[in-house]
Every structure is written in structure tokens, then in C-alpha cells.
Amino acid sequence: MNVFSIFGDPVSHSRSPLMHNCVFKTLNIDACYTRTHLTEGAQLRNTFFAKALSGANVTVPHKEAAYAQCDEVRGIAKTIQAVNTLVLEEGKLIGYNTDADGFMSAIGSFGDIHTALIIGAGGTARALSIALSHGGITPTILNRSRGRLEYFECEGFECFDWEEFIARPYDLIINTTSAGLSDNELPLPRPILMELLSQTKGAIDVIYGKETPFLREVKVSALPYKDGSDMLLEQGVLANHLFFHGAYPIDQIRSAMKHSFTL
Numbered sequence: 257m258n259v260f261s262i263f264g265d266p267v268s269h270s271r272s273p274l275m276h277n278c279v280f281k282t283l284n285i286d287a288c289y290t291r292t293h294l295t296e297g298a299q300l301r302n303t304f305f306a307k308a309l310s311g312a313n314v315t316v317p318h319k320e321a322a323y324a325q326c327d328e329v330r331g332i333a334k335t336i337q338a339v340n341t342l343v344l345e346e347g348k349l350i351g352y353n354t355d356a357d358g359f360m361s362a363i364g365s366f367g368d369i370h371t372a373l374i375i376g377a378g379g380t381a382r383a384l385s386i387a388l389s390h391g392g393i394t395p396t397i398l399n400r401s402r403g404r405l406e407y408f409e410c411e412g413f414e415c416f417d418w419e420e421f422i423a424r425p426y427d428l429i430i431n432t433t434s435a436g437l438s439d440n441e442l443p444l445p446r447p448i449l450m451e452l453l454s455q456t457k458g459a460i461d462v463i464y465g466k467e468t469p470f471l472r473e474v475k476v477s478a479l480p481y482k483d484g485s486d487m488l489l490e491q492g493v494l495a496n497h498l499f500f501h502g503a504y505p506i507d508q509i510r511s512a513m514k515h516s517f518t519l
Contacts, residue, residue, distance in 0.1 A: 299320030319379025358491030436468030
């Protein structure tokens with residue numbers, strides 16, 4: 257049996273086991289998918305091999321640590337320098353990033369987007385900034401401090417910390433932080449958020465399965481919004497396809513994984 261897992265901190269909320277196990281059951285694949293709560297990102301590689309995994313997904317806050325521990329990184333993950341999907345191939349740990357393509361599929365319903373403000377500067381923010389840029393959308397990065405903005409500045413993106421930021425219109429605001437995942441926090445100071453929401457066209461939170469404080473404020477502002485469920489689905493479909501090196505049709509994977517959201 258092939259065994260897969262998701263690494264994260266926290267990880268108990270993750271729908272990934274339900275999603276992937278639904279695919280395995282539907283397509284009659286001899287495999288199972290579990291959760292691994294990992295507090296130290298530096299232990300990811302050792303834990304992967306100790307558990308004899310065939311593949312894994314990586315969520316906050318370990319995507320950059322996963323990138324650093326791969327034997328080889330492929331595709332857009334090389335540019336992003338953050339990995340959310342790991343596949344064992346001939347004893348080597350191969351890293352991919354399916355967040356980028358998953359996100360671009362998810363925002364299609366917002367219509368014509370030219371500018372986006374990304375709140376946060378972690379591995380997910382890296383993936384989305386590159387995906388948006390490649391899709392012809394100009395991203396701006398807003399983080400609590402300048403400490404993690406160097407990557408984005410090197411990519412040529414406009415970056416701000418809270419103190420220097422002045423709100424202006426954006427087509428889309430994206431929360432990539434964990435604020436609201438296991439607490440009742442906003443991803444940035446309320447006055448800044450309120451000013452932004454008065455000038456934006458829509459918003460998305462990559463957190464899924466709950467109405468975060470961020471999305472509650474967006475909802476009150478009567479703006480179009482989404483949680484991260486669509487992104488979760490699409491990145492999961494692509495990850496599952498990679499787990500088995502393309503052996504199963506992606507349309508069948510998507511159909512089975514979509515069904516898991518009704519369970």
C-alpha cells in the first residue's frame with residue numbers, strides 16, 4: 257500500500273485526507289492518506305522517510321522548508337522557492353508547487369482582474385504572486401514587517417509593511433496568512449482593512465471551511481468573496497495526479513475529489 261500524508265502546524269483541520277482517500281476509494285487505488293502534525297520544518301525530510309511515504313502535501317508554515325529539503329524541485333516551484341507537493345521517485349524527494357495553478361483556476365469567477373493585494377509573505381504568498389504575475393495580473397505584497405519581503409522585492413514586486421502602507425484601489429484582496437484559522441484575528445489592522453474594502457472589487461481567503469474574521473468583514477462590505485475551497489480542490493487534483501506520475505486521468509481525480517466536499 258502507498259501511504260501519503262500532509263505536513264503542517266496546525267494540521268488537524270485539513271480536508272486533504274478526506275479528499276485524497278475519496279479518490280483512492282473511487283478509483284480503487286491501494287493507498288491511504290494521513291495527517292502529520294510537524295512543528296519543526298527542518299524535520300520534514302527525516303519524517304517523510306521515517307514514515308515510508310510515497311508522497312505528501314505541505315501546508316503552513318513549512319512550504320519553504322520543504323523546498324530546501326528536496327533532492328530536486330520541478331516546474332514553477334523553482335521560481336517560487338516553496339513546495340506544497342512531495343513525490344518519492346527512485347528514492348529521491350521531488351518537490352512541486354500546485355498552489356499556483358490551483359489558485360488561478362479558483363479566481364476565474366471574479367472576472368477581469370488587473371491588480372491584486374496579497375496579505376502575507378509566506379510560501380503561499382510566493383506561489384500566488386508568481387501565478388498572478390504570469391497571468392498578467394500585477395501583485396502588491398503587504399506584510400506585518402519587512403523581514404520576509406526580500407524574495408518579493410527581488411522578483412520586482414511592490415512591497416509594503418503595515419507602517420508604510422497607504423490603501424488604494426485593488427481588483428482583488430487575498431489573505432494568505434493564518435489569521436482566523438484557529439483564532440479570531442484579522443490579517444492586518446482593522447482601520448487599514450476597512451479602507452481597503454471601501455476601494456476593492458472582491459476578496460479571497462486561502463483558509464477554507466470556515467468564515468474567517470477577514471471574510472466576515474468582506475461580507476459586511478457586500479463584496480464578492482470566496483474562501484479557499486476552490487483553490488484547495490484544484491491544487492489537490494494536481495497533487496494527486498503527481499502522486500501516481502499521471503497514471504490516472506485528471507478528470508476522474510477531479511470528479512472523485514469534488515465528491516469529497518459533499519461528505
